Amino acid sequence: MKSSVTSCAVALSCDDCGRNLPLDRAVTVCSDCGGLLEYRYDLSKAGNVVDYVASHRASGIWRWRALFPPVADDALTTLGEGDTPLVSGGRLGGRMGLPHLWFKNDALMPTGSFKDRGFSLAISVARTHGLTGGFTYSSGNAGASFAAYAARAGMQATVFVEAAANETKVATISLYGARVYRLHYETSAQIFDTLDRLARAGTYSFVNFINPVRHEAMKTYAYEICERLDWRTPDVMVHPVGTGGGIWGAWKGFQELRALGLIDRVPRMIGVQPAACAPIVDAIVHGRESSVRTGDASQTMAQSMAGDSMIHGGRRVLRAIRESGGAAIGVTETQIADAIVRLAAEGIAAEPSAAAPLAAIASAREQGLVTANDTVVAVVTGSALKQPGVVQQIAPKPLGDVDADAAQWLALLDTPPRSA
Ligand SMILES: *Cc1c(COP(=O)(O)O)cnc(C)c1O
Ligand SMILES: [Zn+2]
Numbered sequence: 001m002k003s004s005v006t007s008c009a010v011a012l013s014c015d016d017c018g019r020n021l022p023l024d025r026a027v028t029v030c031s032d033c034g035g036l037l038e039y040r041y042d043l044s045k046a047g048n049v050v051d052y053v054a055s056h057r058a059s060g061i062w063r064w065r066a067l068f069p070p071v072a073d074d075a076l077t078t079l080g081e082g083d084t085p086l087v088s089g090g091r092l093g094g095r096m097g098l099p100h101l102w103f104k105n106d107a108l109m110p111t112g113s114f115k116d117r118g119f120s121l122a123i124s125v126a127r128t129h130g131l132t133g134g135f136t137y138s139s140g141n142a143g144a145s146f147a148a149y150a151a152r153a154g155m156q157a158t159v160f161v162e163a164a165a166n167e168t169k170v171a172t173i174s175l176y177g178a179r180v181y182r183l184h185y186e187t188s189a190q191i192f193d194t195l196d197r198l199a200r201a202g203t204y205s206f207v208n209f210i211n212p213v214r215h216e217a218m219k220t221y222a223y224e225i226c227e228r229l230d231w232r233t234p235d236v237m238v239h240p241v242g243t244g245g246g247i248w249g250a251w252k253g254f255q256e257l258r259a260l261g262l263i264d265r266v267p268r269m270i271g272v273q274p275a276a277c278a279p280i281v282d283a284i285v286h287g288r289e290s291s292v293r294t295g296d297a298s299q300t301m302a303q304s305m306a307g308d309s310m311i312h313g314g315r316r317v318l319r320a321i322r323e324s325g326g327a328a329i330g331v332t333e334t335q336i337a338d339a340i341v342r343l344a345a346e347g348i349a350a351e352p353s354a355a356a357p358l359a360a361i362a363s364a365r366e367q368g369l370v371t372a373n374d375t376v377v378a379v380v381t382g383s384a385l386k387q388p389g390v391v392q393q394i395a396p397k398p399l400g401d402v403d404a405d406a407a408q409w410l411a412l413l414d415t416p417p418r419s420a
Pocket of ligand 2: 014015016030034
């Protein structure tokens with residue numbers, strides 16, 4: 001394998017039995033016990049990451065390649081993901097009593113969701129190991145991202161998409177050339193069982209956490225945000241939680257920056273879920289070690305963070321939230337709809353799951369979980385265009401019909417602007 005950047009990764013170790021596996025082949029779960037695998041790094045090999053990043057020609061997430069699993073140069077698969085804008089909370093932050101509010105706008109990613117960080121890396125690693133295909137199951141965005149990067153890499157993607165996924169998401173996955181099947185199941189146990197069998201049989205999967213690579217790229221949230229804030233840590237980071245890959249990866253990234261001496265603490269990680277289907281919120285409220293299936297995913301428009309099976313009982317997510325002193329917040333459909341409108345009034349169009357962090361911040365502010373002094377980063381994980389049905393439902397209708405007639409237009413332009 002030829003790689004112009006030396007990775008600091010040293011092993012993959014099993015969450016359950018602690019066994020270390022070498023990095024030289026494509027693996028998903030532990031070959032001994034079926035536990036989840038996590039990449040371990042020797043950060044002393046990272047050297048001065050900041051100097052390196054500043055001087056290097058790579059862009060986006062690939063500026064941080066030394067902190068990723070090893071990738072061969074000719075396997076690197078990119079569409080320009082990462083380095084998304086960190087936009088100030090503007091008037092909205094002021095109105096909420098949060099002058100240091102920020103939006104990390106991952107709606108600007110190549111396929112319109114933050115999933116692209118993970119798939120750029122996961123496809124690159126899979127390709128490094130010579131894989132020519134694989135599968136994932138998805139509520140839509142993961143499937144689209146997987147399909148796009150697989151297309152780019154000339155790999156065959158197979159996507160089992162949740163029956164509730166909207167037509168646009170399903171069609172997008174097909175458009176990128178993936179093989180798509182609509183997934184039907186009665187209980188999440190059936191999904192776990194199926195995924196477990198496939199993993200143990202050695203079938204390569206891109207499902208979060210069974211695949212040990214995807215969340216490694218979510219560390220770049222932490223790198224990009226802290227770099228942009230001149231190596232200050234935000235006090236609070238808010239991310240929607242489906243499988244938990246996003247929040248776990250971000251937390252891992254902050255910990256690495258702390259270990260590297262670039263920041264001195266880790267933010268409080270706040271996970272957000274739809275109140276209608278909130279296994280992590282439920283586990284935190286009841287003090288459980290792992291989550292159990294609760295709620296009804298069909299009762300929320302926040303498709304991207306509902307109905308995901310909590311692989312391994314969500315234990316990693318619960319750990320990130322608890323050890324960081326964070327929280328898990330459930331948000332109602334009304335709160336989500338309100339957040340979509342308020343974000344749009346700041347020029348940011350988010351799909352429901354991506355607006356949910358703003359809704360959670362509003363309620364965290366009311367509960368005193370965040371205060372005016374806190375620097376708070378809400379990740380906007382996906383674009384409104386991903387769920388056109390919701391946009392059409394929530395947005396105001398056109399005010400009326402008009403001809404190509406200057407007098408008519410003038411009369412209309414004289415009317416005062418709509419109030420917010
Ligand atoms: C996938 C997704 C989530 C949930 O992310 P996880 O890593 O599964 O927790 C949230 N928002 C959007 C827009 C997504 O696509
Ligand atoms: Zn094991």
